[in-house]
Amino acid sequence: MLLAQAKLDEVLANPTFALSQDVQQDRYAGALYGYRVQATPIELARAPALAAVELPFVLEEISVEVFWGPPGQQQSFRLGTQRIRRKPAAAAARTS
Numbered sequence: 709m710l711l712a713q714a715k716l717d718e719v720l721a722n723p724t725f726a727l728s729q730d731v732q733q734d735r736y737a738g739a740l741y742g743y744r745v746q747a748t749p750i751e752l753a754r755a756p757a758l759a760a761v762e763l764p765f766v767l768e769e770i771s772v773e774v775f776w777g778p779p780g781q782q783q784s785f786r787l788g789t790q791r792i793r794r795k796p797a798a799a800a801a802r803t804s
Contacts, residue, residue, distance in 0.1 A: 712772045712787040715745055719770050720791055741776040750790065766793050 733742035750767040771788035 711741075711743060712774045712785055715743060715772045715774075716770065716787055716789065719745060719747075719772075720789070739776060740778065741774065743772060743774045746771050746773075764795055766795060767791075768793055 732744070733740065735741070748769045748771075750769055752763070752767060754761075767790060769788060769790050771786060773784055773786045775782050775784040777783050
């Protein structure tokens with residue numbers, strides 16, 4: 709759980725953190741473990757009159773999955789939250 713919390717804190721502390729969809733694996737004291745960090749955009753439901761308005765931010769779900777143990781007996785723990793990330797200035801300027 710501490711690895712999941714540490715990785716989640718790392719992502720949340722830096723909004724420009726570049727996420728890779730790669731799975732990271734390593735060994736500690738002879739035990740295989742790994743983690744996966746994912747960011748998924750969340751679509752916001754909006755009234756039809758506001759559907760064409762471009763929002764200056766993106767709502768994302770950030771999740772960290774930590775897994776450990778030998779293949780076939782692997783266990784995992786998933787920790788997630790949501791964050792609001794500003795869109796780059798160039799994208800915001802196009803909608804103005």
